[in-house]
Amino acid sequence: MDNVKIYLNFFVEYLQIEKNYSQYTIVSYVADIEDLFSFMKEQAIIHLEEITYNDTRLYLTELHKREYSRKTISRKVSSLRSFFKFLVREEKLSENPFSLVSLPKREQKIPQFLYEEEIEQLFSISDCTNPLGQRNQALIEVLYGTGIRVSECCNIQLSDIDLYIGTVLVHGKGGKQRYVPFGSYAHDAIEIYINDGRKSLLNKLSKQDQHSYLFVNHRGSHLTDRGVRHVLNELIKKASLTLHIHPHMFRHTFATHLLNEGADMRSVQELLGHSHLSSTQVYTHVTKEHLKKIYLSHHPRA
Structure with missing residues (x-):
């Protein structure tokens, strides 16, 4: 062979x-x-x-x-x-034996997301008087405020952040890049962390090990996907929430909350960096439930 x-x-x-x-x-x-x-x-x-x-x-x-x-x-x-x-x-073979094979229908799972009260609880946990608390606050504000993937978040460089206009250059899948805006809460959390907490954490590294990644761990090294999961688990414990939160839930929450507030599908697709609208449309299942609840609660003939 x-x-x-x-x-x-x-x-x-x-x-x-x-x-x-x-x-x-x-x-x-x-x-x-x-x-x-x-x-x-x-x-x-x-x-x-x-x-x-x-x-x-x-x-x-x-x-x-x-x-x-x-x-x-x-x-x-x-x-x-x-x-x-x-x-x-490439003319190595004359035909594709898998061309007629039909793909099994995928199970349509409704994305899990956080309610606004749960998000607010998480945002009130971090002690922003110490470096790790500042890092944690900036991390969850960025994840929720931009909807970017965890891998994209971990790979943000300082040069990717523009605090003046409130955007981050995101390096996405397949080498694709996109600019994603962030709001005032994320802006303030990032600014405090960069000017204070991140500098303190980076002091633990030698000169040759210095780097330009935005998010760092307690030793000053580059924060990994696994590190983000650990941070979120610790925040959940402190908040006493009976939730199983995975980092991608912030992305789901970002999209769901935008659509619930009236954002159009194409704009959310662009913000999420989805190549196909069908990837974004999965969130309509959640928003339909939201609309149904509003209808049942407020329509006189519901």
Whole structure:
């Protein structure tokens, strides 16, 4: 199966150079494709051109036997379809055996979000007289005030922040960049943190280890996604909220609150950095419930 590995390497180069995908995304593609290679060995299939539509059906049956979720199976099929489409484009294969495979319908989960009272509770917890309290306050104000992804938040550099006009340059998925505005609460929290708390935390580092990341941990190093989860868990404990909050909930809350207050879908799509409007439309399920409650509460004939 030497040519199989060569084709995979070609595909990885394509994802890196032409598609500009992140390393995390590429690793997922490779894992999905190598899983098919393992299946090929079990079925004594040596060359990719030997795979037929019937083989793809057998492979899908195998995935169902492993009790993978519909979301996982959809991702794997999508990865393999892209891989074979690339090989057909490069004239390595004559046809794509996954082109006729239909993706299983994904379960439509309503995004979890925080109510305004819960958000207010979280904002009142941090002790802004010490460096970590200032960092925590700035962190949750940025997450809620911009709706950016946690990975995007962790990678903000000082040069990305414009306090004068209240915007942050966000480096999103696939190398895409966008400017996202933030309000006065986030502005004040960021300014206090940059001028005071961040400087104190950075003093713990040696000169050669200094960096320009906005958010730092208690040792002064770059704050990671995992670090953000720890910060939020600690805030939840202090607030005595019986919630299981994951960092992405701030993004869900940002979008839901904007739509509830009358923001249009296209603007929210742009702020979130979604490539497709369908990704943003999932939040309409939440806002419809909100509108229904208002209707039932206020309409005389409800």
